[in-house]
Amino acid sequence: MNVGDRIPERLGTDQFGNEIKASDYRGRKIVLYSYPKANTPGCTAEACSLQAHKDELAAKGYAIIGVSKDKQETQAKFAAAQGLDFPLIADTETELLQALGCWGEKVACGRRTIGTIRTTYLVNEEGIIERIMGPKEIKTKIHAEQILAL
Numbered sequence: 001m002n003v004g005d006r007i008p009e010r011l012g013t014d015q016f017g018n019e020i021k022a023s024d025y026r027g028r029k030i031v032l033y034s035y036p037k038a039n040t041p042g043c044t045a046e047a048c049s050l051q052a053h054k055d056e057l058a059a060k061g062y063a064i065i066g067v068s069k070d071k072q073e074t075q076a077k078f079a080a081a082q083g084l085d086f087p088l089i090a091d092t093e094t095e096l097l098q099a100l101g102c103w104g105e106k107v108a109c110g111r112r113t114i115g116t117i118r119t120t121y122l123v124n125e126e127g128i129i130e131r132i133m134g135p136k137e138i139k140t141k142i143h144a145e146q147i148l149a150l
Helices: 041-052 054-059 072-082 095-100 140-148
Strands: 010-013 019-021 029-034 062-068 088-090 103-108 111-116 119-123 129-133
Touching: 010 062, 010 088, 010 095, 029 041, 029 095, 041 054, 041 062, 041 072, 041 140, 054 062, 054 140, 062 095, 072 088, 095 103, 119 140
Parallel strands: 029 062, 062 088
Antiparallel strands: 010 019, 029 119, 103 111, 119 129
């Protein structure tokens, strides 16, 4: 997906088994972020940064939604362990990740793999992508501050 595109209506199922739809957020902005794997250092730092600044993001009109290929149970344990109180979509079939364009080849430690590419989509009140932040731009420990500074 690109800036100006509408995010898919059906986003997926979260850590509690709730179906998450774009229309549920109509009238609110969304920080929709993809992360490679729950309970890893970078993904934990990113999620905790967003959680720590959730009220500031909400004051700017943003709701937070995370998505990874992890199973629902893994997402639930990750959310509980880190005190995350926003939806974490369990996209085990990579439908949303592929639709967003953040599933593909990446290089880590000199190895080429296929997986989730860390990406953040800032979505407006109508469900349209206004900004895309890629893996080279995202600093996991201060990711919320990066968004707030825009």
